[in-house]
Amino acid sequence: MKLIKDTAVKLAIPLIAIFFGFFAGAIIMLASGNNPIAGYAALIDGVIGDAYVFGETLRMMTPLIFSGIAVAFAFRTGLLNIGVEGQLIVGWLASVVVGIVFDLPMVIHLPLAILAGAIAGGIWGFLPGILKARFQVHEVIVTIMLNYVALHVSNHVIRNYMLASGQRTDFISPTASLTSDFLAGLTDFSRMHWGFFLAIAACVIMWFILWKTTKGYELRAAGFNPNASSYAGMNVKTNIVLSMVISGAFAGIGGAMEGLGTYGFIQILSSFTNLGFDGIAVALLGGSTSIGIFLAAFLFGGLKIGAANMQAGANVAPELVEIVIALIIFFVASSYLIRLILNRLQSKKEGK
Amino acid sequence: MDYVIEMNNIRKEFPGIVANDNITLQVKQGEIHALLGENGAGKSTLMNVLFGLYQPEKGEIKVRGEKVEITDPNVANDLGIGMVHQHFMLIDKFTVTENIILGNEPTKFGNIDLRKAEKDVAEISEMYGLQVDPRAKIEDISVGMQQRVEILKTLYRGAEILIFDEPTAVLTPQEINELMEIMKKLINEGKSIILITHKLKEILAVCDQCTVIRRGKGIGTVNVKETNQNELAAMMVGREISFAVEKTVAKPKDPVLKIENLVVRDARDVKAVNDLNLEIRAGEILGIAGVDGNGQTELIESIVGLQKSESGKITIDGKDITNLSPRKVTESGLGHIPQDRHKHGLVLDFSVGENILLQTYYRQPYSKNGVLFYPKMYEKAKELIEEYDVRTPSERTLARALSGGNQQKAIIAREVDRSPNLLIAAQPTRGLDVGAIEFIHKKLVEERDKGRAVLLISFELDEIRNVSDRIAVIYEGKIVAIVDPKDTTEQELGLLMAGGKQEKAGESN
Numbered sequence: 001m002k003l004i005k006d007t008a009v010k011l012a013i014p015l016i017a018i019f020f021g022f023f024a025g026a027i028i029m030l031a032s033g034n035n036p037i038a039g040y041a042a043l044i045d046g047v048i049g050d051a052y053v054f055g056e057t058l059r060m061m062t063p064l065i066f067s068g069i070a071v072a073f074a075f076r077t078g079l080l081n082i083g084v085e086g087q088l089i090v091g092w093l094a095s096v097v098v099g100i101v102f103d104l105p106m107v108i109h110l111p112l113a114i115l116a117g118a119i120a121g122g123i124w125g126f127l128p129g130i131l132k133a134r135f136q137v138h139e140v141i142v143t144i145m146l147n148y149v150a151l152h153v154s155n156h157v158i159r160n161y162m163l164a165s166g167q168r169t170d171f172i173s174p175t176a177s178l179t180s181d182f183l184a185g186l187t188d189f190s191r192m193h194w195g196f197f198l199a200i201a202a203c204v205i206m207w208f209i210l211w212k213t214t215k216g217y218e219l220r221a222a223g224f225n226p227n228a229s230s231y232a233g234m235n236v237k238t239n240i241v242l243s244m245v246i247s248g249a250f251a252g253i254g255g256a257m258e259g260l261g262t263y264g265f266i267q268i269l270s271s272f273t274n275l276g277f278d279g280i281a282v283a284l285l286g287g288s289t290s291i292g293i294f295l296a297a298f299l300f301g302g303l304k305i306g307a308a309n310m311q312a313g314a315n316v317a318p319e320l321v322e323i324v325i326a327l328i329i330f331f332v333a334s335s336y337l338i339r340l341i342l343n344r345l346q347s348k349k350e351g352k
Numbered sequence: 353m354d355y356v357i358e359m360n361n362i363r364k365e366f367p368g369i370v371a372n373d374n375i376t377l378q379v380k381q382g383e384i385h386a387l388l389g390e391n392g393a394g395k396s397t398l399m400n401v402l403f404g405l406y407q408p409e410k411g412e413i414k415v416r417g418e419k420v421e422i423t424d425p426n427v428a429n430d431l432g433i434g435m436v437h438q439h440f441m442l443i444d445k446f447t448v449t450e451n452i453i454l455g456n457e458p459t460k461f462g463n464i465d466l467r468k469a470e471k472d473v474a475e476i477s478e479m480y481g482l483q484v485d486p487r488a489k490i491e492d493i494s495v496g497m498q499q500r501v502e503i504l505k506t507l508y509r510g511a512e513i514l515i516f517d518e519p520t521a522v523l524t525p526q527e528i529n530e531l532m533e534i535m536k537k538l539i540n541e542g543k544s545i546i547l548i549t550h551k552l553k554e555i556l557a558v559c560d561q562c563t564v565i566r567r568g569k570g571i572g573t574v575n576v577k578e579t580n581q582n583e584l585a586a587m588m589v590g591r592e593i594s595f596a597v598e599k600t601v602a603k604p605k606d607p608v609l610k611i612e613n614l615v616v617r618d619a620r621d622v623k624a625v626n627d628l629n630l631e632i633r634a635g636e637i638l639g640i641a642g643v644d645g646n647g648q649t650e651l652i653e654s655i656v657g658l659q660k661s662e663s664g665k666i667t668i669d670g671k672d673i674t675n676l677s678p679r680k681v682t683e684s685g686l687g688h689i690p691q692d693r694h695k696h697g698l699v700l701d702f703s704v705g706e707n708i709l710l711q712t713y714y715r716q717p718y719s720k721n722g723v724l725f726y727p728k729m730y731e732k733a734k735e736l737i738e739e740y741d742v743r744t745p746s747e748r749t750l751a752r753a754l755s756g757g758n759q760q761k762a763i764i765a766r767e768v769d770r771s772p773n774l775l776i777a778a779q780p781t782r783g784l785d786v787g788a789i790e791f792i793h794k795k796l797v798e799e800r801d802k803g804r805a806v807l808l809i810s811f812e813l814d815e816i817r818n819v820s821d822r823i824a825v826i827y828e829g830k831i832v833a834i835v836d837p838k839d840t841t842e843q844e845l846g847l848l849m850a851g852g853k854q855e856k857a858g859e860s861n
Contacts, residue, residue, distance in 0.1 A: 214719040224701040231696045232710040233679030
């Protein structure tokens with residue numbers, strides 16, 4: 001019975017948070033002289049109204065799923081990877097470089113380009129991992145700083161070695177591209193690409209690694225209790241590094257999705273893409289589970305795509321969508337707090 | 353009757369459980385009243401009701417015959433009720449006096465009048481024979497002395513009724529005796545004491561009355577003079593308990609664990625284990641007696657591979673395991689019941705089954721080519737849960753949800769089932785109730801009889817004396833004596849643990 005209650009609570013928290021987020025958004029719309037019903041109708045219309053926006057939503061989801069998985073994977077093993085943004089940027093760059101430089105048949109070229117993204121992201125995760133394992137440097141600080149390093153290194157490389165026209169690189173060769181005429185045709189020429197299916201596969205892979213493999217068991221054990229894990233003979237330090245590498249690799253592939261799928265190039269970034277940072281919200285809202293991440297990515301991806309229609313259809317500022325997203329995250333975070341307090345109370349009672 | 357405290361028919365519910373069900377506790381003026389019960393029986397809840405931390409659903413509290421509502425701890429303080437906590441609430445860097453007056457500082461012209469405070473503290477200390485130096489810093493004084501500071505704290509605030517929460521858990525035998533003397537003195541000066549404990553010996557030694565609670569229900573109050581250990585235990589647990597650990601004479605064979613000239617430095621770079629030599633043979637239980645902090649932790653951790661030793665040699669069955677990784681040591685034939693089961697023994701957010709396989713998950717048939725077969729794991733876990741009588745709703749229940757005794761049984765199942773030649777049990781019964789203790793002691797003896805070497809580390813002298821075949825006394829990182837439990841008294845052991853010499857045991861101190 002307790003198990004059912006737990007599951008119900010787990011599901012209820014994000015749903016309540018989403019509801020509150022939209023509710024607060026409605027109040028803001030009212031206060032700013034807009035009709036919230038019209039606003040949200042336009043939003044929904046902008047997400048699933050036609051094949052094009054739906055395709056764009058799925059396209060937008062793709063990197064968010066990867067960054068969400070990256071955050072969740074690290075989190076499940078007791079690490080806070082705030083560096084998904086940077087790992088995603090270097091992954092994007094690396095995949096584009098491989099996509100441009102090499103001339104190979106597609107069966108080799110495309111996987112190689114994706115792999116390059118994974119490796120670059122993995123290296124960007126390895127650094128904070130090894131620093132934490134070896135010198136107990138907290139991963140949050142290192143990963144945050146590495147975001148800036150990634151951003152500026154990537155811009156430097158593009159500006160000095162790869163600039164083609166304006167602010168961007170050349171297009172990648174078609175043999176490294178994830179774009180699909182089939183999917184584009186299906187969705188009224190949206191930019192939806194094969195990466196969406198890779199993202200679904202990534203959800204399955206994350207679940208498999210954590211819950212079906214021996215390593216996953218070790219990683220989860222170390223996440224919950226590193227002391228008991230080392231008493232049981234596990235090598236906690238190696239596991240920290242491995243977990244950061246896997247997390248970074250997921251993020252790097254997320255970047256490759258943008259480079260090989262959505263855009264086909266990388267441009268000089270004037271600021272962060274926010275895809276990585278949004279991954280934190282996706283993982284949080286999704287409760288760090290594969291299915292949860294998929295659904296949360298759909299919500300955030302949809303909000304971002306639908307925001308455009310809110311302005312066009314109901315004259316609501318797209319910034320409002322950002323506010324709604326922020327409020328949802330706020331309510332998810334605070335309901336975790338509420339849950340924490342509930343748990344505390346309960347365990348206190350049980351303890352006495 | 354002149355009861356100083358009356359708690360009549362107290363009922364305290366929490367959603368889903370009744371922590372206190374119709375419990376009555378009546379304490380007379382000037383007596384030491386024991387509150388006896390297993391862990392989780394509801395002792396703390398009852399005392400928290402008395403101290404104003406919880407409000408009861410039913411029942412009444414009378415202090416000195418007058419009905420009172422104790423809505424918060426301040427009210428309890430005003431009524432003269434003081435609590436001596438099990439975990440001291442002292443600031444290390446402050447002096448005794450500063451700690452005592454904290455939150456209740458006497459002032460003179462807006463400044464703390466430390467001189468007056470010191471005088472007051474010295475006076476109270478004198479009056480009850482506490483022998484505390486008001487100016488000593490907490491970090492410089494012994495644990496026993498720190499506890500006396502806690503007592504002083506309640507007295508300084510005018511407590512007439514003192515609640516002692518498991519006060520002897522941290523003390524050496526000598527300190528326990530001193531504490532008992534202090535308690536008697538407090539009674540002579542007109543105070544009343546409630547002693548929360550699950551140690552029967554202490555009750556028999558100092559208490560006048562004893563109220564027993566079991567699973568939230570009041571079982572009854574007995575006059576200590578008219579009862580005995582077995583009766584109290586039966587009341588507490590609800591069945592007969594055997595105290596003497598049943599075992600035959602040990603038949604030790606070849607040495608299993610050999611430690612030669614071991615040196616281990618602790619985190620502060622002090623030699624915590626200093627040139628230690630020890631040998632344990634198959635078929636014997638060797639108990640290590642010592643006051644906490646004399647190198648026990650470092651000794652265990654260096655054997656199991658969690659701490660590097662600086663020099664010396666450790667072998668299991670002749671195989672050199674010095675500074676090997678924990679996994680390699682385990683595979684060389686070591687089972688280890690760690691001292692802190694929540695921190696080191698279990699992953700509390702894993703299921704019981706996952707915990708039971710924590711040492712063997714990577715082996716066939718559970719793991720093949722990197723894939724873990726959970727059904728196989730749970731099958732094995734189910735078997736062991738049955739065999740070791742781990743009471744859990746299912747093998748998939750989180751370890752967190754189990755009682756301490758059942759958590760410990762799960763650990764024992766895991767460690768013993770691998771049939772290690774050397775079994776290290778560090779404080780295996782700490783915080784457990786008599787029923788679980790009985791089970792664990794039985795298991796240790798069983799393992800010994802199967803021809804395994806058992807290393808027992810405990811701060812409970814009774815446990816060491818009852819279970820061990822030989823006792824090694826550790827002091828400042830060295831084994832200072834190896835004695836036979838049959839012809840060594842608790843007093844002698846206590847002296848050795850405090851650094852006294854064996855042959856002069858009678859004269860020193």
